[in-house]
Amino acid sequence: MTPFNVTAINIVWLPILPMIVIAIAAMVVLLAGVRINEEDSEGLGWLTLAALFVAFILTLGIVGQSGVAFAGAISIDSFAAYFELAILIAAMFTVLMSLDYAGEHHIPGAEYYSLLLFSVLGMMLMATAGDLIIIFLGLETMSLSVYVLAGIARRDPKSNEAAIKYFLLGAFSTGFLLYGIALVYGATGTIKLGPIHTVLASGAMGSNRMLLLGIGMLLIGFAFKVAAVPFHMWTPDVYEGAPTPITAFMAVGVKLAAFAGFLRVFLVDLTPMTGEWSSVLWVVAALTMTGGNLMAIAQTNIKRMLAYSSIAHAGYLLVGMTAGAGAGGAILYYLVAYAFTNLGAFAVVIALERLGVPSNKISDYRGLGTRHPLLAGAMAVFLLSLTGVPPMAGFVGKFYLFYAALHQGYVGLVIIAVLNSVISTYYYFSVLVAMYMQEGGVEVSRLSARPALVAAIGLAAIATVVIGAYPQPYIGIASNAFHSASGAEGIHAASLEP
Amino acid sequence: MIPLTYMMSLSAIIFSIGVAGVIIRRNILVMFMSIELMLNAVNLAFISLGSRLGSMDGQVIVFFVMTVAAAEAAVGLGIILSSFRNRETVHADEMTLMRW
Numbered sequence: 001m002t003p004f005n006v007t008a009i010n011i012v013w014l015p016i017l018p019m020i021v022i023a024i025a026a027m028v029v030l031l032a033g034v035r036i037n038e039e040d041s042e043g044l045g046w047l048t049l050a051a052l053f054v055a056f057i058l059t060l061g062i063v064g065q066s067g068v069a070f071a072g073a074i075s076i077d078s079f080a081a082y083f084e085l086a087i088l089i090a091a092m093f094t095v096l097m098s099l100d101y102a103g104e105h106h107i108p109g110a111e112y113y114s115l116l117l118f119s120v121l122g123m124m125l126m127a128t129a130g131d132l133i134i135i136f137l138g139l140e141t142m143s144l145s146v147y148v149l150a151g152i153a154r155r156d157p158k159s160n161e162a163a164i165k166y167f168l169l170g171a172f173s174t175g176f177l178l179y180g181i182a183l184v185y186g187a188t189g190t191i192k193l194g195p196i197h198t199v200l201a202s203g204a205m206g207s208n209r210m211l212l213l214g215i216g217m218l219l220i221g222f223a224f225k226v227a228a229v230p231f232h233m234w235t236p237d238v239y240e241g242a243p244t245p246i247t248a249f250m251a252v253g254v255k256l257a258a259f260a261g262f263l264r265v266f267l268v269d270l271t272p273m274t275g276e277w278s279s280v281l282w283v284v285a286a287l288t289m290t291g292g293n294l295m296a297i298a299q300t301n302i303k304r305m306l307a308y309s310s311i312a313h314a315g316y317l318l319v320g321m322t323a324g325a326g327a328g329g330a331i332l333y334y335l336v337a338y339a340f341t342n343l344g345a346f347a348v349v350i351a352l353e354r355l356g357v358p359s360n361k362i363s364d365y366r367g368l369g370t371r372h373p374l375l376a377g378a379m380a381v382f383l384l385s386l387t388g389v390p391p392m393a394g395f396v397g398k399f400y401l402f403y404a405a406l407h408q409g410y411v412g413l414v415i416i417a418v419l420n421s422v423i424s425t426y427y428y429f430s431v432l433v434a435m436y437m438q439e440g441g442v443e444v445s446r447l448s449a450r451p452a453l454v455a456a457i458g459l460a461a462i463a464t465v466v467i468g469a470y471p472q473p474y475i476g477i478a479s480n481a482f483h484s485a486s487g488a489e490g491i492h493a494a495s496l497e498p
Numbered sequence: 499m500i501p502l503t504y505m506m507s508l509s510a511i512i513f514s515i516g517v518a519g520v521i522i523r524r525n526i527l528v529m530f531m532s533i534e535l536m537l538n539a540v541n542l543a544f545i546s547l548g549s550r551l552g553s554m555d556g557q558v559i560v561f562f563v564m565t566v567a568a569a570e571a572a573v574g575l576g577i578i579l580s581s582f583r584n585r586e587t588v589h590a591d592e593m594t595l596m597r598w
Contacts, residue, residue, distance in 0.1 A: 186543070
C-alpha cells in the first residue's frame with residue numbers, strides 16, 4: 001500500500017473558488033431563512049442571484065487555464081469552465097423565475113434557495129471532476145438537492161409523487177453508476193480519469209470482461225440521468241409534478257451536468273474503448289429520439305409535452321456522442337442552445353400559470369396570440385427553436401450536430417434523427433396553431449407579469465435568436481472548450497472539425 | 499486468503515438481490531431498503547478490489563459511499579414521510595396521479 005503523501009497534492013484554490021462561494025452562499029441563505037418569514041422570500045432570492053453572479057464572474061477567470069488540482073481530483077480546463085458558466089446561467093434564470101413563484105405557492109424560501117445553490121454546487125463539481133469519485137459525489141450532491149426540490153410543495157400530492165418517483169429511480173440508477181465505477185476501478189486499478197485513459201490506450205486491457213461490464217453499468221447510470229429511452233420513465237411524471245421553475249432547472253441544469261459527466265467519461269477518457277460502447281449508444285440514441293417524439297405527440301399537458309421533448313433532445317445529443325469526439329463541439333453548442341430555449345419555454349409556462357392557465361393544458365393556450373401577443377411571440381420563438389427553424393439557435397445546433405455525425409459516417413442514424421425532427425414539428429406546431437389560429441381558451445385572473453419573469457423570458461428569447469443568427473463565435477468557444485478537455489488528458493483526436 | 503472471485507461473486511449476488519427487490523417489491527420502504535442493499539454490495543466490491551490492488555482508493559471510496567447513503571436515507575425517508583402525510587400510503591402501485 002502506498003503511503004499517503006501530503007506534499008504530492010497540488011492544492012490550488014482559484015479554480016474551486018466559484019464552488020466555495022456557492023457553498024458559503026447556500027449556508028448563509030439557509031441560516032438567514034431562520035429570521036425571515038417563510039412566505040417573504042424575495043430577498044433570499046436576490047441574495048442567491050448575487051451569489052450566482054459572483055461565482056459566474058470568478059468562473060470567467062478559469063477560462064483558458066489548464067491542468068489538474070487536488071491530486072487529479074479536479075480538472076482545470078475550458079471544458080469545465082464552459083459547463084460551469086452554462087450551469088450558473090441556468091441557475092440564474094431559475095432564480096428569476098422563482099422570485100414570485102415561491103411566495104405565491106407557499107414554498108419555504110430559505111430551503112428552496114439553499115437547496116438550489118447546493119444542487120448548483122453538485123453540478124459544478126460534476127463538470128470539473130477529474131476522477132470518478134468526484135463525479136459520483138457531484139452527482140449525489142446535485143440529485144439529493146433536486147429530489148427535495150421536486151417535492152418542495154409539500155401539500156401538493158402531485159409534487160410528493162414526483163419527488164418519490166424521482167428519488168427511487170434516481171437512487172436506483174446511482175447504484176448502477178457506482179457499481180460501474182467499482183468495476184472500472186477493479187479492471188484498471190485507478191479511479192482517476194487521466195490514468196484510466198492511459199491504461200486503456202496502452203491496449204493492455206483488451207476486452208477485459210470486468211471492464212466491459214463496468215462500462216455498461218456506467219452507461220446505464222448516465223442514461224438514467226440524461227433520461228434516455230429505456231431509462232426515461234421517471235421524466236414526464238417528475239417534470240409534471242415538480243414546481244415549474246424546478247422543472248425548468250431539471251430540464252436544463254441537471255441535463256447539462258449529466259452530459260458534462262457523460263461526455264468527460266465517455267468521449268474523453270473511455271475513447272480507446274469507443275468500439276465497444278458506440279454501437280450500444282447508437283441503439284439508445286435511435287430509441288431515445290423516436291420514443292421521446294412519438295410519446296410527445298399524445299400529450300395534452302404542456303409540461304409533459306416539454307418533458308418528452310427534452311427526452312427527444314437528449315436523443316439528438318446522443319447521436320452526437322455516438323459519432324464520437326468529432327461531434328464534441330457540436331454537442332456543447334447544442335446543449336447551450338437547448339438550455340436557453342427550454343428555460344424560455346418554461347418561463348412562458350410559468351407566466352401563463354399566473355395569467356390563468358394553472359392546469360397547463362395545451363388547449364387552454366387557444367387565442368393567446370391575440371390576448372397576449374408578446375408572450376405568445378416569445379413562446380413562438382422558443383417552439384421554433386426547439387423544432388429547428390432558422391434563424392433560431394435550435395436550427396444551428398441541430399445542423400451542426402447532424403453534420404458532425406454525418407461527417408463521421410453515421411448516415412443511418414442521421415436519417416433517423418432528421419425524420420424525428422420532422423415528427424417533432426407536429427407537436428411543437430400544434431401549440432403554435434392553438435395560440436394563433438384557434439379561438440377561445442380561458443382567462444381567469446388578470447395579474448400582470450412581473451418584471452423578473454419578463455426579464456427571464458426576454459433574455460432567453462434574445463439569446464436564442466442571437467446565438468442562432470450569429471453562431472460562429474459560440475461554435476468556436478464550444479469546440480475550443482471540448483478540445484481543452486481532450487487536450488488536458490493528452491488525447492489528440494486529429495481532424496475532428498467538420 | 500479468500501480469493502477475489504468469491505468476494506466479487508458475493509457482491510454481485512447481493513447487488514442482484516437489491517435490483518430484484520426494487521423491481522419486484524411494491525412497498526416503497528422495501529424498495530428503498532433494496533437500494534441500500536445495492537449500495538452495500540458496491541461497498542463490498544470496492545473493499546475487495548482495493549485490498550487486491552493494494553491501493554487505498556477503494557477503501558476511501560467506501561467512506562464516501564457510506565456518507566452519501568446516509569444522506570440519501572435522510573432525504574428519502576423525509577420525502578416518503580411527506581407523501582405519507584398527504585396520501586396515507588407507501589405503496590408504489592397507488593402512485594398514479596400522473597401516468598403516460
